[in-house]
Amino acid sequence: AQRVTQPEKLLSVFKGAPVELKCNYSYSGSPELFWYVQYSRQRLQLLLRHISRESIKGFTADLNKGETSFHLKKPFAQEEDSAMYYCALSGRGYNKLIFGAGTRLAVHP
Amino acid sequence: DGGITQSPKYLFRKEGQNVTLSCEQNLNHDAMYWYRQDPGQGLRLIYYSQIVNDFQKGDIAEGYSVSREKKESFPLTVTSAQKNPTAFYLCASNSGAAGTKNEKLFFGSGTQLSVL
Numbered sequence: 001a002q003r004v005t006q007p008e009k010l011l012s013v014f015k016g017a018p019v020e021l022k023c024n025y026s027y028s029g030s031p032e033l034f035w036y037v038q039y040s041r042q043r044l045q046l047l048l049r050h051i052s053r054e055s056i057k058g059f060t061a062d063l064n065k066g067e068t069s070f071h072l073k074k075p076f077a078q079e080e081d082s083a084m085y086y087c088a089l090s091g092r093g094y095n096k097l098i099f100g101a102g103t104r105l106a107v108h109p
Numbered sequence: 110d111g112g113i114t115q116s117p118k119y120l121f122r123k124e125g126q127n128v129t130l131s132c133e134q135n136l137n138h139d140a141m142y143w144y145r146q147d148p149g150q151g152l153r154l155i156y157y158s159q160i161v162n163d164f165q166k167g168d169i170a171e172g173y174s175v176s177r178e179k180k181e182s183f184p185l186t187v188t189s190a191q192k193n194p195t196a197f198y199l200c201a202s203n204s205g206a207a208g209t210k211n212e213k214l215f216f217g218s219g220t221q222l223s224v225l
Contacts, residue, residue: 046214099152
């Protein structure tokens with residue numbers, strides 16, 4: 001069965017500290033992984049996807065097939081990074097996303 | 110604020126009542142989706158449609174119904190059979206065609222449904 005697990009409901013850090021939001025997945029084939037973000041009073045929006053191997057707003061995420069993980073990282077957190085972050089998975093042939101429960105990131109001054 | 114429009118923003122349902130949530134998009138997207146968002150559970154897929162006049166059940170379709178008569182519209186009806194309807198409902202769309210890997214989803218601003 002396809003599943004996305006985000007073990008932390010809340011991650012609280014101080015400004016300038018490194019951040020790692022964890023995401024583990026369960027899928028038998030070759031998945032596509034995504035991170036979506038929802039800032040306060042804004043719509044849910046795509047942050048980054050593993051296939052693009054990009055860095056957005058200083059965030060990166062590497063797909064580790066051996067550990068079935070897709071953790072989101074940023075070396076120095078900023079207060080504006082405070083938001084709800086969702087990891088999502090799409091399998092081959094599927095045209096829909098499976099979302100994790102989400103992690104709320106709170107960055108304190 | 111174009112793209113995907115959901116209405117109303119807040120909706121209240123009485124016992125035994127069916128209510129319909131509206132979702133309209135002007136992005137010319139083929140695929141549309143309905144998700145339910147509950148605290149601590151993330152987003153769960155209710156129904157999705159990859160093309161006009163066709164739709165499929167998601168993971169939690171019981172108690173819900175949809176229609177896709179027009180490309181730009183994908184209304185969701187919460188029926189009286191849905192015993193726990195209180196949640197935040199999100200509509201989304203993308204241009205992804207059937208059989209392709211998922212493309213970026215565009216989300217609406219959501220509808221909060223509460224039971225009176």
